[in-house]
Amino acid sequence: MELTPLWIVITAVIVLGLVQLFGWIKKNDAKPAWWVWGLGAIGLLLVLMAIQHYVGTMAEMYPTAAVMGAALFIVPGVILLGLFGWRLSASKS
Structure with missing residues (x-):
């Protein structure tokens, strides 16, 4: 797979999304279970x-x-x- 502008944009969107996600988790003091992260990772992999x-x-x-x-x-x-x-969102304290 070569590095094309499409994948550069997708990577930038994913990184910005993760920054926003972790900021939201910290702000709302959410404590998701370990398996919730697996759902997100597998879902993101399938979309990619x-x-x-x-x-x-x-x-x-x-x-x-x-x-x-x-x-x-x-x-x-x-x-x-x-x-x-x-x-x-259900794991907010």
């Missing part, structure tokens, strides 16, 4: 895999495979990220 699959498959000019494969990864990824946000 969906983006990579879509970009790579579109470069190979297979649009149907790109959409179907990306949907296969992004749906569970978004569900896990939603569960992560829900459990994180």
Whole structure:
């Protein structure tokens, strides 16, 4: 995988998002369980895999495979990220 502007922007957004997340956790004194972090990490990985699959498959000019494969990864990824946000907000003291 080469370093393209797409991945530079995605990395910057993830880093800024993590900074905001940890600031929110510190401000609200939230104490999430250890498994909540696993949900977030797996969800983020699945979303990144969906983006990579879509970009790579579109470069190979297979649009149907790109959409179907990306949907296969992004749906569970978004569900896990939603569960992560829900459990994180529920862990406020």
